[in-house]
Amino acid sequence: MFTLSTKAHSVRYTIDNRPQTAWSTKHLAAALSELRQHGRAVIAVAVAWQHEGVVTEEFLAEKNAAPLAGESVDQVYRLFQQEIPRNLAEDWAAFIQRSGSETAKAVSQLIEELANATDVITPPEHELLFRLSWCSEAEWQQYFGRNLLKLMEGSRTHPEVGQDIRGITYLFKYPDQQRWQGQTQHRQAYVIERHTTPAETTGRRLFDLAETVCGNMDQIQQDVSQFMIGEWRKKLPEETIVPSIVHVVLQLNTAEEMSVSVSLDDVHPDNEPLYQYWEVKLEGLKPVRLI
Numbered sequence: 120m121f122t123l124s125t126k127a128h129s130v131r132y133t134i135d136n137r138p139q140t141a142w143s144t145k146h147l148a149a150a151l152s153e154l155r156q157h158g159r160a161v162i163a164v165a166v167a168w169q170h171e172g173v174v175t176e177e178f179l180a181e182k183n184a185a186p187l188a189g190e191s192v193d194q195v196y197r198l199f200q201q202e203i204p205r206n207l208a209e210d211w212a213a214f215i216q217r218s219g220s221e222t223a224k225a226v227s228q229l230i231e232e233l234a235n236a237t238d239v240i241t242p243p244e245h246e247l248l249f250r251l252s253w254c255s256e257a258e259w260q261q262y263f264g265r266n267l268l269k270l271m272e273g274s275r276t277h278p279e280v281g282q283d284i285r286g287i288t289y290l291f292k293y294p295d296q297q298r299w300q301g302q303t304q305h306r307q308a309y310v311i312e313r314h315t316t317p318a319e320t321t322g323r324r325l326f327d328l329a330e331t332v333c334g335n336m337d338q339i340q341q342d343v344s345q346f347m348i349g350e351w352r353k354k355l356p357e358e359t360i361v362p363s364i365v366h367v368v369l370q371l372n373t374a375e376e377m378s379v380s381v382s383l384d385d386v387h388p389d390n391e392p393l394y395q396y397w398e399v400k401l402e403g404l405k406p407v408r409l410i
Contacts, residue, residue, distance in 0.1 A: 164250065
């Protein structure tokens with residue numbers, strides 16, 4: 120297990136029975152430097168407050184700090200934290216360097232945000248600590264994947280909508296999925312979706328399959344394009360088309376069975392827009408038939 124030598128200058132505490140480590144601003148730079156040297160990237164930073172021997176990350180709202188005697192007031196807390204996201208397809212070494220500089224910026228922003236907050240008790244700056252969360256490249260891949268897809272909706276254990284660096288959308292479908300749409304009495308559009316929630320391991324397998332598709336997209340695009348041109352020539356041999364993948368649909372049929380299809384648009388500049396996308400089923404990441 121990786122351990123920072125700079126922990127000697129850190130403060131240790133627990134949250135929900137989980138050990139945490141934080142540094143003052145004085146020792147934070149040394150911790151960031153050591154993380155870079157050992158190939159670790161910072162993925163989040165959070166503010167903690169050390170006061171009278173107690174460390175907390177929950178900042179009590181000032182209006183609830185001293186309720187009147189005999190009154191029951193729900194205490195409201197705020198957390199001050201920032202994530203350091205990794206850009207799609209960003210090289211790990213580049214992410215290490217960028218996350219270090221982004222962390223320094225995040226610390227300054229969090230100090231300013233806390234100082235300007237009017238709804239919490241603001242501690243003196245010398246009592247502030249900064250908890251860092253970091254990981255190696257192998258740990259990143261274990262928890263977050265290959266960094267090829269950005270999820271717009273859902274999580275890696277329950278993905279719903281994602282997008283890759285090309286702008287291709289990845290749609291995840293589940294058993295018993297139902298969709299209702301319409302308008303309220305005030306003519307506001309609404310959409311309601313419901314489906315069976317997959318087990319975390321099954322949902323992660325679906326996400327990993329999407330990243331596999333994404334990682335092979337250049338070859339898939341070439342194969343599907345040639346397949347679609349061949350199918351089109353059977354109907355209109357005199358018309359030239361340029362098929363381009365716009366959507367990937369990943370369907371969870373059962374806990375063990377998953378299927379993949381792609382939606383294509385014709386991007387030939389001289390052709391009329393398609394009434395609807397072409398749909399092609401893939402098997403082994405190869406096109407097998409029109410849907």
